[in-house]
Amino acid sequence: MYTVMFTLFAIVVVGYVSGRLGYMGGIFDKRLSKLVIDISCPALILSSAMSGELPDRRFILPLLAVSLFTYVVLTAVALVLCRLLAKDAADRGVLAFAMIFGNVGFMGYPVVASIFGSQAVFYAAVLNVVNTFAVFTVGTMLVTGGSAAPRAKLNRKVLYGTPMLAAYAAMLIVALGVTDIPAFVSEPLAMIGNITVPAALLIIGSSMSHLPLRSLAGTPAVHATSVLRLVLLPVAMHYLCLMLGFERFVVGINTVVIAMPVATYGTILCLRYGRDTTLMAEVTFVTTLLSMVTIPLLVTLI
Numbered sequence: 001m002y003t004v005m006f007t008l009f010a011i012v013v014v015g016y017v018s019g020r021l022g023y024m025g026g027i028f029d030k031r032l033s034k035l036v037i038d039i040s041c042p043a044l045i046l047s048s049a050m051s052g053e054l055p056d057r058r059f060i061l062p063l064l065a066v067s068l069f070t071y072v073v074l075t076a077v078a079l080v081l082c083r084l085l086a087k088d089a090a091d092r093g094v095l096a097f098a099m100i101f102g103n104v105g106f107m108g109y110p111v112v113a114s115i116f117g118s119q120a121v122f123y124a125a126v127l128n129v130v131n132t133f134a135v136f137t138v139g140t141m142l143v144t145g146g147s148a149a150p151r152a153k154l155n156r157k158v159l160y161g162t163p164m165l166a167a168y169a170a171m172l173i174v175a176l177g178v179t180d181i182p183a184f185v186s187e188p189l190a191m192i193g194n195i196t197v198p199a200a201l202l203i204i205g206s207s208m209s210h211l212p213l214r215s216l217a218g219t220p221a222v223h224a225t226s227v228l229r230l231v232l233l234p235v236a237m238h239y240l241c242l243m244l245g246f247e248r249f250v251v252g253i254n255t256v257v258i259a260m261p262v263a264t265y266g267t268i269l270c271l272r273y274g275r276d277t278t279l280m281a282e283v284t285f286v287t288t289l290l291s292m293v294t295i296p297l298l299v300t301l302i
Contacts, residue, residue, distance in 0.1 A: 008107055009292055011198050012285070015205020024206035033268040036199050042166030044109065044193030045128070048121040049170040050186035057174045060126055062250045067130040069244075070237055070258060074100045075138060081228065085221045091279055093142040094266070095225050098283045099233065101135055102260030104128045107291075110197060112256055115299060120253060122174060127257050129167040135265050136161065143269045200264040204288065207267045207281045218286040222279070226287045230294040234259035238301055252302040259298050261287035 018024040024032075078099035082092040102108065104124065112124040173181070218226070238255040242248065262284040270277040 006292060008110070008197070008201060009288060011201040012205040012208075012288055015202035016209045017205070018202065019206035019209025024202065025210065029203055029206050030271050032199055033203055033271050036196055036203070037265070037268060038162050040192055040195040040199060042162040043189045044196045045125045045163070045166040045170050046173075047186060047190040047193045048109075048125050049173040050181050050189065057177070059123060059247075059250060060171055060175060062247055063123055063126040063253070064130065066241055066246045066250050066254050067127045069241070070254060071100065071130055071134045073237065073240070074233060074258070075134070077233070085224055090276075091221070094279045095221060095283070097139050097142045097266050098225050098262045098280070098287070099228050101131065101139055101263035101266065102229070102258050103263050103288075104131045104257050104260060107197070107201075107264075107288075108257045108260045111260070111295060112253060115256060115302075116253060122170065123253050124257055125167060125170055127254060129164070129171070131257075132163045132167060135263060135269075136163075139263075139265065140269060140273075143266070143275055144273050200268075204264055204267055204281070204284055207271070207277050208285050211278060211281055218282050222283045222286055225283055226290055229262060229283075229287050230259060230290055231298075234298060235301065255298065255302060256295070259291075259295055261291040 015024060078096040081099060082096040085095050086092045104127065108124050108128070109121050112120045116123070172178075234255055237258060238251060241251045241254065246254075262280070264284070266280045267277055267284060269275075270280050
């Protein structure tokens with residue numbers, strides 16, 4: 001587990017150095033972000049349902065249910081807590097985003113696989129359906145609206161964007177028990193999907209490279225958000241879901257998924273919509289660093 005977390009963090013460092021040396025940054029980061037969102041991440045989701053034995057389809061509906069419940073609760077809590085952590089409306093939106101959305105698609109998959117096995121990537125992808133929808137609706141509203149109360153209108157294109165279409169297709173493959181997908185389809189998807197994790201982490205590192213080193217240490221608001229993101233909220237949701245009768249296996253995967261550091265999509269959305277990435281990069285960096293310790297400790301709960 002520690003090896004996985006160290007490896008992921010090392011890629012962030014490479015991205016940071018690449019940004020400082022001029023290999024990354026600016027237009028390159030924006031285009032790479034679009035590639036990750038629209039092409040490589042959907043390929044990763046699809047390939048998780050095409051590798052060997054199919055995952056258990058009985059878990060699809062329970063996973064969707066626990067994920068929906070989780071993000072409703074996290075959103076409600078974050079919209080309240082962010083008002084206590086920041087006075088500026090734009091900062092509130094960033095901190096609320098940070099508390100709600102973990103790095104499911106980029107960091108969650110390899111971590112879940114290392115704990116539950118490679119098939120669990122599909123289960124994480126099912127959880128990521130609700131997360132993806134919420135990121136590109138509520139998350140986008142927070143980033144672009146600049147306040148804890150979302151102002152932007154729902155973009156219906158989110159419902160049929162490539163990440164969502166990939167998640168729908170993966171669930172359909174498992175639900176129908178499709179096992180005869182030809183290798184000339186599954187193998188290219190797997191190779192393209194493998195771009196996702198390193199590319200996303202490089203983007204995080206690059207976005208940090210333009211910040212003063214002092215700012216990467218974070219502010220009190222960043223520290224408080226990090227503790228909430230990595231420890232308090234995942235632990236609270238874990239026991240709440242168990243108390244409500246959700247299956248332990250489902251709750252376990254959900255807990256690991258929501259204990260991830262801040263979603264890379266936060267930085268990517270800031271780049272896409274021309275927002276300042278400073279605070280988002282700070283909280284992403286701090287949570288990514290601290291998660292090397294908090295995630296292995298949290299696994300002991302499961």
